[in-house]
Amino acid sequence: MLVYLIRRLMQSVVVLCVMSLLVFLGVFAIGDPVQILINPLADQAEIDRATAALGLDQPLWRQYWLFLVNAARGDLGRSFVYNVPAIGLILERMPATLELAVTATFFGVILGVPLGMLAGLKPASPVGKSIMAASILGFSLPTFWVGLMLIMVFAVELGWLPSTGRGAATCSLLGLKFSLCTVDGLRHILLPALNLALFKLSLVIRLSRAGTREVVLQDYVKFARAKGLPQSRVVWLHVFKNITIPIVTVLGLELGSTIAFAVVTEWIFAWPGMGKLIIESINVLDRPVIVAYLLVIVFMFIVINLAVDVAYSVLDPRVRLSEQRA
Amino acid sequence: MSDAPTLAVESLRTHFFTKSGVVKAVDDVGFTVGAGKVLGIVGESGSGKTVTAFSIIGLVDPPGRIVGGRVLFKGEELVGAPEERLRHLRGSRIAMIFQDPMMTLNPVLRIDTQMIEAVRAHDSAVGKDEARGRARDALGRVGIPSPDERLRGYPHQFSGGMRQRVAIAIALLNKPDLVIADEPTTALDVTIQGQILYEAQKLCRETGAAMIWITHDLSVIAGLADEVCVMYAGRVVESGAVDQVLDAPLHPYTRGLIGSVPSRNARGRPLMQIPGMTPSLIDLPPGCAFRTRCARADAACAETPPMTEPLPGRKMRCFHPHLGASA
Ligand SMILES: Nc1ncnc2c1ncn2[C@@H]1O[C@H](COP(=O)(O)OP(=O)(O)O)[C@@H](O)[C@H]1O
Ligand code: SF4
Ligand SMILES: [Mg+2]
Numbered sequence: 001m002l003v004y005l006i007r008r009l010m011q012s013v014v015v016l017c018v019m020s021l022l023v024f025l026g027v028f029a030i031g032d033p034v035q036i037l038i039n040p041l042a043d044q045a046e047i048d049r050a051t052a053a054l055g056l057d058q059p060l061w062r063q064y065w066l067f068l069v070n071a072a073r074g075d076l077g078r079s080f081v082y083n084v085p086a087i088g089l090i091l092e093r094m095p096a097t098l099e100l101a102v103t104a105t106f107f108g109v110i111l112g113v114p115l116g117m118l119a120g121l122k123p124a125s126p127v128g129k130s131i132m133a134a135s136i137l138g139f140s141l142p143t144f145w146v147g148l149m150l151i152m153v154f155a156v157e158l159g160w161l162p163s164t165g166r167g168a169a170t171c172s173l174l175g176l177k178f179s180l181c182t183v184d185g186l187r188h189i190l191l192p193a194l195n196l197a198l199f200k201l202s203l204v205i206r207l208s209r210a211g212t213r214e215v216v217l218q219d220y221v222k223f224a225r226a227k228g229l230p231q232s233r234v235v236w237l238h239v240f241k242n243i244t245i246p247i248v249t250v251l252g253l254e255l256g257s258t259i260a261f262a263v264v265t266e267w268i269f270a271w272p273g274m275g276k277l278i279i280e281s282i283n284v285l286d287r288p289v290i291v292a293y294l295l296v297i298v299f300m301f302i303v304i305n306l307a308v309d310v311a312y313s314v315l316d317p318r319v320r321l322s323e324q325r326a
Numbered sequence: 327m328s329d330a331p332t333l334a335v336e337s338l339r340t341h342f343f344t345k346s347g348v349v350k351a352v353d354d355v356g357f358t359v360g361a362g363k364v365l366g367i368v369g370e371s372g373s374g375k376t377v378t379a380f381s382i383i384g385l386v387d388p389p390g391r392i393v394g395g396r397v398l399f400k401g402e403e404l405v406g407a408p409e410e411r412l413r414h415l416r417g418s419r420i421a422m423i424f425q426d427p428m429m430t431l432n433p434v435l436r437i438d439t440q441m442i443e444a445v446r447a448h449d450s451a452v453g454k455d456e457a458r459g460r461a462r463d464a465l466g467r468v469g470i471p472s473p474d475e476r477l478r479g480y481p482h483q484f485s486g487g488m489r490q491r492v493a494i495a496i497a498l499l500n501k502p503d504l505v506i507a508d509e510p511t512t513a514l515d516v517t518i519q520g521q522i523l524y525e526a527q528k529l530c531r532e533t534g535a536a537m538i539w540i541t542h543d544l545s546v547i548a549g550l551a552d553e554v555c556v557m558y559a560g561r562v563v564e565s566g567a568v569d570q571v572l573d574a575p576l577h578p579y580t581r582g583l584i585g586s587v588p589s590r591n592a593r594g595r596p597l598m599q600i601p602g603m604t605p606s607l608i609d610l611p612p613g614c615a616f617r618t619r620c621a622r623a624d625a626a627c628a629e630t631p632p633m634t635e636p637l638p639g640r641k642m643r644c645f646h647p648h649l650g651a652s653a
Pocket of ligand 1: 389
């Protein structure tokens, strides 16, 4: 197990290096930030000075090398715009996005698994069919439209919930700010989290339903019933434990992409997360922030994948980590 | 009530209402089993043996449904009985062993979990430790070495034969009055088959349970069962004491089955195979279902033959049985 984890971590370093090169080249290709950052009336001398100050006069390979050397020391560069470390900017916004994504995933699971299992146990009943229809709707409605509707109904018409920001009252943990721990924060996160949960909810419903339909046909479920177990135990132990694996896999990937692409929801609900930061940074070609952001996301995917693999070995006794392809 | 047989099945009919038509998987099946007796049910694959077994314990799932007949367990009607009553009987009074041991144990739960729950589902007063003790003893009885250790294992750590022993141990945990074994050795090696057969038989004899042993292999029945039912296309076509049926089969299908058992053929002679295939049970036309494969078939066989008792204790469904002639 330990050997496995160490090997996986070493592989992730390689992945990070390759990704950083790709990101670096990609960002280099999209345009010259000096043109955007500087006063349009500036003369050539001023442009040259600014270029040199940002280190952009160096050849590309040298820029990348400097970046790697600094990155090894934990410095991913300074934002051109804010003139503060890029990684600091990102970490400052990360808790907001993380708690939004985690809350949304939580909603997706807590509602999606029971609904999906119900639909899987009674696929032909009106209840099962309605759940399926709702999940199809959840897949096909655009996120921004649902977000606007949520605001219209719950914030504007009914006035029950706030529609923008994280709320004033946040608490800090290890210097990072979280809003999940106050009532006001919870009220603020509810609408954006529901908005973001919609797609995940539909996905979890489908996965749980498909898994349940397959598992209930297995002999071991029939055998469990033949032992005279109560229906609740058959469903919540024998069936549930067998459908968790595909759900965990997909949710892991989903959590990653939610964190990376919560942009639309963050925009609609003015949620001060990483999504807004990255859009703004792309607009002004703030290269260090873009690069740092993408690397943080890559790192996060690596961690989530590792967590999913470890979860497999906990959920399925037949999986042993050392034997797995990494 | 007290002298009612352990199980009496009367005119049981279980049909599946599928999109392509009605599958009469079990169509007028009847038999009885007394305490301490072994009934063999023999028939080719698809003849309705498993569906009969599930009908008895009330585990026929849609699109299937019991459409007629009675299942009397010690005189108590089980067809239409409340689910809670059936659940109480399943696994405690009536236990079942399945065909494929690789599939019957839940792959993600430990053996002890799967055994302890079987005890506590029927007697919540039993503590976890006591239930574990019973599980360990049961594993020991079916010949699993170091049961304490094995209890903590997962199914994938057991061989097929060992898994079937675990399944038998689970079935016998609550000392049932009736054990239904649905081809429990079919998926196993020949040597293991013999051992399992011996164990199951011994355990039932010790506890005095009635047993229904389902198989497609007549030779298994010979040394094991007291009575035998031969099933074909959802119907019992012949039944009676094992020795008599095997020595002097009345029904052409039974004769064909016996002819296809290797040991019963003279050495060097090719095995007799019953020509043709089992008919599709979807919208099966009336008449004797065997007539497409039967050498004795004639116009009369377009009618469904009734169950008759041409000799005492010998029942069969055929217009032209092998009466008088020996096998
Ligand atoms: N769920 C089902 N849906 C439709 N037909 C079924 C179903 N289960 C069993 N059958 C049909 O019932 C018949 C008897 O099956 P079964 O009892 O399993 O046979 P056996 O155990 O004798 O091999 C088969 O023709 C099979 O196709
Ligand atoms: S009833 Fe006719 S077809 Fe059927 S087994 Fe008897 S002789 Fe053959
Ligand atoms: Mg079968």
